[in-house]
Amino acid sequence: MTQILKSIEVKYFAILREQANLSEERVEVAADCRTYGELYALLKEKHSFTLPLKMIQVAVDDRFASLDHEIRESARVVFIPPVAGG
Amino acid sequence: MFRIQSAEISRDELIRVLQNPRAGALVVFEGWVRDHNEGKAVSSLEYQVYEALAKTEGEKILEEACRNFNLHQALCVHRQGHLRLGETAVWIGVVASHRDDAYQASRYVIDQIKLRLPIWKKEHYLNHDAVWVQCQDHATHVHFEEADYYAKQAKIVQQELLTRAKVLVVGAGGLGCPVLTSLAAAGVGKISFVDFDSVSISNIHRQPLYSPESVGEKKVVIAQNRLLALNPFITLQGHDARVTHANVDTFILGRDLVIDCTDNLETKFLLHDACFKLGVPLISASIHQFEGQVRTFIPSRENGCLRCLFPETPDDALIGNCNDFGVLGASVGAIGQLQAHEALLFLLQGTNSTAEATFYLNLKDLSQMKIANFRREGCACCEEQGGMRAVQAGGVNCGEDESLEIDLAQLGGLDHQLVDIREINDTDLEIFLHSCHESESAATAAAQKKIVLYCHRGIRSRHWVKEQRALGHSQVYSLRGGACSL
CATH class of the missing domain: 3.40.50.720 (NAD(P)-binding Rossmann-like Domain)
Incomplete structure (x- = not known):
């Protein structure tokens, strides 16, 4: 059994919100999932997201972060699909 | 100021906020909901916004525009929610002293908004399923640290x-x-x-x-x-x-x-x-x-x-x-x-x-x-520069030019104000000096407070003092040797 290490909150916008059919969820992150990039890969499989990782940015606690950063306990994570403001 | 709102945008109210007697140009950009995109008839648009991040990032874009294009002010409002055809989805107003700056800044703000703000647009069509607009051009924009850039x-x-x-x-x-x-x-x-x-x-x-x-x-x-x-x-x-x-x-x-x-x-x-x-x-x-x-x-x-x-x-x-x-x-x-x-x-x-x-x-x-x-x-040409060097070193009497400069020691008992002009641009300096002259115009020459300008080496400040003297302002001096002498 994998030990649960971190509990985080994930928010979705636009196409990710529709494909997950959720605007947010709480996710328990296992020890073998280290970075936000790896987390996206897991969620992509879970919700059948169509966007590849390279088209995604991540914000942690309302600031842009790197997908290579290590996941922090209690982080508020937003995966950001390509934007189209204006 | 950057704002996200659900209500319709009122352009008159925004333009009033931008009124500024120092501005010579206002450029306004409005992004409207149009009735077609890539050959398909559009019936409406839906905007979703990640508000906390959009606001901080939006403010950053406006600050960059102000800094890079000498703006007096920049204002931007972006709508969220469901918009009908013809409505204004984004409103940008920038004011500057000169039109070139205002035109360029307006373009910069809309381009950066489209690139950087976490705002998504869903197009609803008359004869097709609605889709989230995924602009491939914008997919690779990522946020980086300055230190990594120069690593x-x-x-x-x-x-x-x-x-x-x-x-x-x-x-x-x-x-x-x-x-x-x-x-x-x-x-x-x-x-x-x-x-x-x-x-x-x-x-x-x-x-x-x-x-x-x-x-x-x-x-x-x-x-x-x-x-x-x-x-x-x-x-x-x-x-x-x-x-x-x-x-x-x-x-x-x-x-x-x-x-x-x-x-x-x-x-x-x-x-x-x-x-x-x-x-x-x-x-x-x-x-x-x-x-x-x-x-x-x-x-x-x-x-x-x-x-x-x-x-x-x-x-x-x-x-x-x-x-x-x-x-x-x-x-x-x-x-x-x-x-x-x-x-x-x-x-x-x-x-x-x-x-x-x-x-x-x-x-x-x-x-x-x-x-x-x-x-x-x-x-x-070399000789003139030689004279300049000597003045900077405080060693040569250059006739009328000498009186442009003053030493810290000479300032001892005099009423004076030291002004560091290294980070003040020419326009702001002119405005500052003008306000000094206004407030001192009633005083006699002897009673006037001395304004002592200094820059790094005292070259730019000397240039300014020379101009001020030509305009008849005798109480303005340049600090001999500039900041290096402090």
Whole structure:
């Protein structure tokens, strides 16, 4: 059994919100999932997201972060699909 | 101010907020919901916004625009929720003293919004399923740390020296493109550049900041956008102007280095003479077909100037330029890169090898020469600079000029205000001085508070005091020796 290490909150916008059919969820992150990039890969499989990782940015606690950063306990994570403001 | 709102945008109210007696131009951009996209009939639009991040990022974009385009104010409102055809989805208003700045800033703000803000748009069509607009062009934009940008040069240079440097580049053509690109990419913190030209199709082979779609547009506008996209961590200011006797000093004052990327002797000599007069180092380059040369002039050193070689400005008609004789883009690019390299070394070390000898490179056979600089006895240009040096050192009585300056010791018992003008631009300084004169106009000359300006070495402040004296303001002084004497 994998030990649960971190509990985080994930928010979705636009196409990710529709494909997950959720605007947010709480996710328990296992020890073998280290970075936000790896987390996206897991969620992509879970919700059948169509966007590849390279088209995604991540914000942690309302600031842009790197997908290579290590996941922090209690982080508020937003995966950001390509934007189209204006 | 940046705002996200669900309610309709009221343009009159926004324009009232932007009213400013100092502004000479307001440019407004409105993005509307249109009835078609890529051949499909659109019935409405839906915007979803990640509000917390959009607000901080939106404020950042407006701050960047204010800083880079001399704005008095910038305002942007973006809608969220469901919008009908014809409604305004985004409203941008920018005010500046001059229209060029306002036009450029408006364009910058909308481009950055589309690139950076976490705002998504769903298009609803008449005859197709609704889709979230995924713009491929924007997919690769990522947010980076400034330190990471310079990581590979940080091992060999002290980045801080480049970051705080203020450089003027004259000419954004064949030499200017590589110089501007390399200086911007290296993180030279404040770059201003001047060019009066528009892009023509025959420029592009040697001026790779431009592309065929920019033909007819002002070079400074295209270059500024390209360079800011290349390095968003620096401050850039393009001036659409011709350098003349009347304005050359205002471009040079306050700069650590001037880089001459012009293609004509008249401007080269004009820049050279002004740099010697004001004591600002200059790096000049030129190219004729396959032969290029680079030289650095440091006026405070006594190793000669261009006037030592050519007391009279040679006639441009005698030599021709790239347009007349032709040149390979790679040739002018190579000389431009050498010039940029010498500029970076100068900023990092305070000197470089072309300050000692002019470097000549023949790109056809790669032969090279270094010809030691020499100083001609009796050269008026060098002599004037010599006088300037003596004044800075406080050692020579220069007649009327002496009274422009004052020492800390002399200020002892006098009512005075010391003003550091290093970070104050010319416009703001003028406004400040005007307000000083207004408030003191009732006092007698003897009772007036002395305004003592100082900059790094006391050169720019002296220039200002001279102008103020000419206007009859006798209570303005320059601090002898500048900040170095404090």
